[in-house]
Amino acid sequence: xxxxxxxxxxxxxxxxxxxxxxxxxxxxxxxxxxxxxxxxxxxxxxxxxxxxxxxxxxxxxxxxxxxxxxxxxxxxxxxxxxxxxxxxxxxx
Amino acid sequence: xxxxxxxxxxxxxxxxxxxxxxxxxxxxxxxxxxxxxxxxxxxxxxxxxxxxxxxxxxxxxxxxxxxxxxxxxxxxxxxxxxxxxxxxxxxxxxxxxxxxxxxxxxxxxxxxxxxxxxxxxxxxxxxxxxxxxxx
Numbered sequence: 001x002x003x004x005x006x007x008x009x010x011x012x013x014x015x016x017x018x019x020x021x022x023x024x025x026x027x028x029x030x031x032x033x034x035x036x037x038x039x040x041x042x043x044x045x046x047x048x049x050x051x052x053x054x055x056x057x058x059x060x061x062x063x064x065x066x067x068x069x070x071x072x073x074x075x076x077x078x079x080x081x082x083x084x085x086x087x088x089x090x091x092x
Numbered sequence: 093x094x095x096x097x098x099x100x101x102x103x104x105x106x107x108x109x110x111x112x113x114x115x116x117x118x119x120x121x122x123x124x125x126x127x128x129x130x131x132x133x134x135x136x137x138x139x140x141x142x143x144x145x146x147x148x149x150x151x152x153x154x155x156x157x158x159x160x161x162x163x164x165x166x167x168x169x170x171x172x173x174x175x176x177x178x179x180x181x182x183x184x185x186x187x188x189x190x191x192x193x194x195x196x197x198x199x200x201x202x203x204x205x206x207x208x209x210x211x212x213x214x215x216x217x218x219x220x221x222x223x224x225x226x227x
Contacts, residue, residue, distance in 0.1 A: 059149075087187065091142075092144065
């Protein structure tokens with residue numbers, strides 16, 4: 001068992017085109033560190049010094065992790081993590 | 093070029109007018125790879141702001157999953173500028189992450205005539221394209 005991670009089109013260059021990859025860890029932060037070992041460069045697109053980058057939304061099952069505990073959100077085998085590009089912008 | 097049915101064009105403009113002076117945002121979904129917008133989905137602007145928009149993240153999750161299940165994609169991603177021209181801002185460009193999408197901007201700064209323009213935004217490069225409204 002592992003944690004399934006769904007990758008959006010824009011980040012599939014880091015996963016050899018795969019829509020879905022697997023990883024392990026007890027928190028979202030650990031999971032991302034584990035993914036980075038096999039998919040170099042992915043971490044930097046998801047995380048910066050301040051935590052999750054504002055350009056992405058990360059969901060644990062169907063909950064936005066920003067409303068959970070961000071990178072400290074506990075994850076377990078059988079969970080699904082979904083990454084989507086944030087759709088945002090504006091006049092200024 | 094963006095080819096868009098009249099009724100979808102009118103729905104985007106009506107949504108932008110309704111939410112003015114806040115920015116309105118949403119999607120036209122269509123079959124993946126077709127470049128054909130077919131379905132209008134108004135999204136909640138989680139920022140409720142006259143100068144910024146962000147799709148409500150829970151709504152976006154559900155819509156993206158639904159499009160995936162239907163073999164659809166966001167053919168058009170639209171939002172409004174309410175006091176400035178319908179041209180992508182630096183913020184718009186920094187967030188643009190769907191290279192296959194038409195980014196539509198509507199300006200509601202003029203109460204009579206809405207400005208409706210479409211762009212491709214790929215790797216930070218903005219290219220305006222003609223808009224063809226079909227009946």
